[in-house]
Amino acid sequence: MNIENQNHTLESLLQTVRDQSARKQDYITPTTEIQVRTGEGKKTRVILEGSHGSPTQVLDANPVAFDQLATKAGIDVRTARRFQEHYPDVLDHALNRIHESEPRNAMLRTFDNGYGRGELRAVVSDKFKTFDNPDLLESVLPTLIESDAQWQIVNADITDKRLYARFKSLAITGEGSAVGDLMAQGVAISNSETGHGSVSVAQLVWTLACLNGMQTANKNRTAHLTSSRSDGDTWSMLTDESKRLDNAALSSKLRDITAAYASRDMFDSVLEQFRAAASDVVENGMAAAQPAVAALGGILKLSKAETSSVLDGLMSTIQQDGYRGQPLSRATMVNAVTAAAHGADADSVSDWHVLGGKVLDLPANQWSAVASVPVAMAA
Secondary structure (H helix, E strand, C coil), X not given: CCCCXXXXXXXXHHHHHHHHXXXXXXXXXXXXXXXXXXXXXXXXXXXXXXXXXXXXXXXXXXXXXXXXXXXXXXCCHHHHHHHHHHCHHHHHHHHHHHHHHCCCEEEEEEEECCCCCEEEEEEEECCXXXXXXXXXXXXXXXXXXXXXXXXXXXXXEECCCCEEEEEEEEEEEEECCCCCCEEEEEEEEEECCCCCCCEEEEEEEEECCCCEEEEEEEEEEECCCCCCHHHHHHHHHCCHHHHHHXXXXXXXXXXXXXXXXXXXXXXXXXXXXXXXXXXXXXXXXXXXXXXXXXXXXXXXXXXXXHHHHHHHHHHHHCCCCCCCCCCCEHHHHHHHHHHHHHHCCCCCXXXXXXXXXXXXXCCHHHHHHHHCCCHXXXX
């Protein structure tokens, strides 16, 4: 496969998706048909009573599913975790009473772990549109493989919440903010089978010296569950064949969007932004590095720890080709922000890529607050 890398990241991703797909099982049930029990090891289990000849299912709730059980019952997650640890009988009574008194239909998404007991990995609405990880990969990968852009996978993760895969082009490259600042076109795809975000395809731009990725504003998201209740009700009434056709239409759309985001034209437009960003300089240069990062952290609503990560990223960026010896600029700050992704957990990496794009697109008044920050603020 011509988009594989030396670490066999794509092979590993595909194997994991195949393994998970083989173990997946969904159950749509009224909440009155399930019982919650927290037992040995403070492990919360959901018992789905058997019906119509099907056996009773005993499902161990993973942390994602546990949080969803609490949230959908209107219980604060922190409170639910405290009850799970110290007052499990209170937790079980509350959840079971709410399920009985406020009945609703739910989809239980599970894995068969092969040990006589399943894993409950998500509790979502019965109107949840199941466009799963195999559907996404089957939609996008052929487009990348057939492209002349010579795509290569950079990294990928499957967490309890989402699948992420990011690609770079070996052919669509160019210089960004300065001579030596080599960049490459990229595409990022993600999906959640557990109710933690939409099916998405987005444009990335990679800084090749450090493989910092910045997500541009070019992003398409398709919700698993629409915000319109009427649409959700319609989905729940569709036959399996109609749902298959609906997903086929989404697959076709994703192929077209992937091809568009992967184009040279979109890449060149972002390079122009980076070149312009190099002229947006911080007035007091490196003397203002710390207060400028602090000001940027305030605009992006970062925590102290996150702002510190950006400062570390800035120190790394100014040693790279294309930034070494250059004025401190908006382009430098973009790379400082995206550098923080290297130390982030898998579910936060894309957040940093998005923040990098926000820095590139900051309105003039907000950038001015960073560029003209007084050096005295460093204290």
